[in-house]
Amino acid sequence: MDRARPMRADAVRNRARILSAAREQITLLGPDAPMDAIAEAAGVAVGTLYRHFPTKTDLVGAVIAEHTARMAADVEAAADRVDGGAGALAEITALVHRVVESAAADRTVKAAARELGATGGARPYEERGGTAMGRLIAAARAEGDLHPDVTVEDFLLLLATAPTDQGPEVRRRWLELFLPGLTTRGRPTA
The missing domain is CATH 1.10.10 (Arc Repressor Mutant, subunit A)
Structure with a gap:
């Protein structure tokens, strides 16, 4: 061996x-x-x-894998906090905010990865993150805060369409408008 x-x-x-x-x-x-x-x-x-x-492809792939590992750990920590009694919707909302801000910061690196075709072994971390996101979704559904048909893929779509090339105010406003569409609470008026 x-x-x-x-x-x-x-x-x-x-x-x-x-x-x-x-x-x-x-x-x-x-x-x-x-x-x-x-x-x-x-x-x-x-x-x-x-x-x-x-190669640069190996290097950029490793940067992407490292980023994906951090994101998976963040999702797992949020799911663990929910298991410990934290509110699922509050954890999901905070998590989505963190992921969007992180994606905005790493936007250029992700563009380089696409250009170079670098994946860097991120798949296992994506699977871990998806499993933990499923736990969060199930908890938020059980609490009555998330529509019953919301899936992990819906959150991936939400994140994929985030305006990461815009400033923080635009990203914040985008989340205020779109994240409530997944919840049973609807959009707050303010």
């Missing part, structure tokens, strides 16, 4: 710095951000970057 050796502590740190620098550089320069600029921003040699990520 061939087992992969765990990475050394310095390799783990280098990988984390490379991923952070890649996210920053791609956000600043777009998908054409040079690998040497990413290595310089990370404070590592170009060879170190290429040892971790042989």
